[in-house]
Amino acid sequence: MSVSGNLREPALAKRHRIGQLFEWLCCGSTWFGMVVLALLLLSIGWKAMAWPTPDADAVDRAAATKTDAKVAASLSPRPLSARFLTSYDSRIPQKAGIKAALWGSLWLLVFVAITTVPVGVGAAVYLEEYSNEGRWKRIIQVNLSNLAGVPSIVYGILGLTVFVRMFGLFGHDGKVLDLNLGFAMLSLPLPFERSVISGALTLSLLVLPTVIVSAQEALRAVPSSIRNASYALGATQWQTIRHQVLPAAMPGIMTGVILSLSRAMGETAPLIMIGALTYLAKCPGKIDGVAAVWEHPTRLLEAPFDVFTSLPIQIFNWVSRAQPEYDHLAAAGIMVLLVVLMVMNTAAILIRNRFQRRTQW
């Protein structure tokens, strides 16, 4: 019997129709995510490109007060402009920018990377290379998967109590510890208050589980023949890990680290909890460029203990203000944030693809 003969049987034809319908349904669901992504980018991009059209009252008022040309020239023509990147937040939407937030996010990024990379990779190495399927490994592993599911705001509360207040151990006003480093004085405030370092440590705790798990996967992908060859040549375990296993796993580890860092960059709730400032007209440590570091190098030591704001915090702050202009500013801020995240993710994907092709075991 031919296939077309089969299809003429009503029951089978019906089954095929249902099957076709189901396939279309699944295909449609798959495209749903992409359509939403496109809508999201388009609507935000459109908002970021133009100020809201002023209502009639505002036009009348502007005509009555005769805004002079000098003031008009100092206002940005669009929410997203070069000026937006180089000016501080302002009460006048047309003059506001995200300079402080950009520098704050950069500082956070640097410190989160400094703390998570050694600790995360170290923990992964311990779990994969040292602990021999023992009780410790099982406990830590279960704990990691639970920690990955804890809402980020709970980490914010942890950070608030542990880093910002330090359990209130240092009294109401806190202490300042002056350390002489030889070339400069480091004044270490205890507790850390609402500083860059508090935010960075909180975010580090938040992304550590993801860093550890992805580093574990990278280590697991290194074939054991490499380890055995190294042992056979008389290397100790640490020498094997340091010179053979870690270099081989490095691309995978880097990919995981960059993806986790980009997650930390977009995280808002824990930073609100630990009290990142929402209105700030200076960068951490007053460093707003290479020139500032060149002239006052000691500011590099002050910056980690200075107050800060970050990109998502600034966006949230603008969203919650009433004037419609701030909606458009928030859209511009989101565009900047998305570009930063896109660059980081692309870097991660490039690293992954490049090394996947080269190393073949």
Next chain:
Amino acid sequence: MSVAQTSPSILVKQPNSLTRRFSWTRAREQVIRLALFLCGALSLLTTAGIIVVLFNEAIYSFSGTAFFQTVSITDFLFDTVWAPQHPDKPRFGILPLLCGTFVIAGLGGVIGLPIGLASAIYLSEYAKPKMRRIVKPTLEILAGIPTVVYGYFALVFVTPYVLRPIFQTCLGINVDIFNALSAGIVVGVMIIPTVCSLSEDALRAVPRGLREAGYALGSTKYDVSLKVVVPAALSGILASFLLAIARAIGETMAVTIAAGQQPRLTLNPFRGMETMTAYIVNISLGDTEAGSMEYKSLYAVALSLFVITLSMNVLAQWVLKRFREVYE
């Protein structure tokens, strides 16, 4: 047993810890091992820290009074009014916050779970490799967008351009600017990548033989996908659902921005609601005095949130282990 510990004296006599000589190399190995162990133990310390902090402020305080030493736990669980700011008689009934949380997570689940599962089935059973190469990175981008962006999208796009024209203009239902539905929709979109990638892993782990046996019995592709592959991967799919719902419950910024700040005990998704996470954010944005009842209520709410999400995660792991089909 590690190789490093056996090598030096193996020809002389059987090595054991008593006869082994001290050497700097071995000492260094031990120090490094200890340091790496401490890195691993930091995650245990984090968990302990979370539990101690929440316990100390909410249940039993070692310095001062905790939240539940002032407010009885029955009031907290069964009172229907959440009014911590009330000057004379503050009331702490968590039900309105729980209601907001579960309405939004439920709406998110209704939207996100079926769509996520359907796209997982499509990607694992129907899609050609070329399609997968387009879809997978898009889903990764969707997963990487910060939640504050989703909140903004809900507030300035979903509510005014989607919900209000449909429900207010056409159907005459009043839609608040801040409403649970817009928050639920974006939370649903947010959990699609989680559901999709975890379920797809589970579906792809089902061995080919099962599918081919289905075809051999005369099944169509639809029958095989829905009646053979999905049941075989059920434990993984259920676990992905639970994890996604736990994520929706813990979701903070999108619901804070889109759903508003009114603790309301209602099931009407067109009204504004406050979730547990949104309450925590709003308290920490205001200038609440440390040590006041309002401030301590934050820890009590956070403890409830922690307990709920943790139990869902544990449940997901249990489902994964208990109902796993093992194939040889």
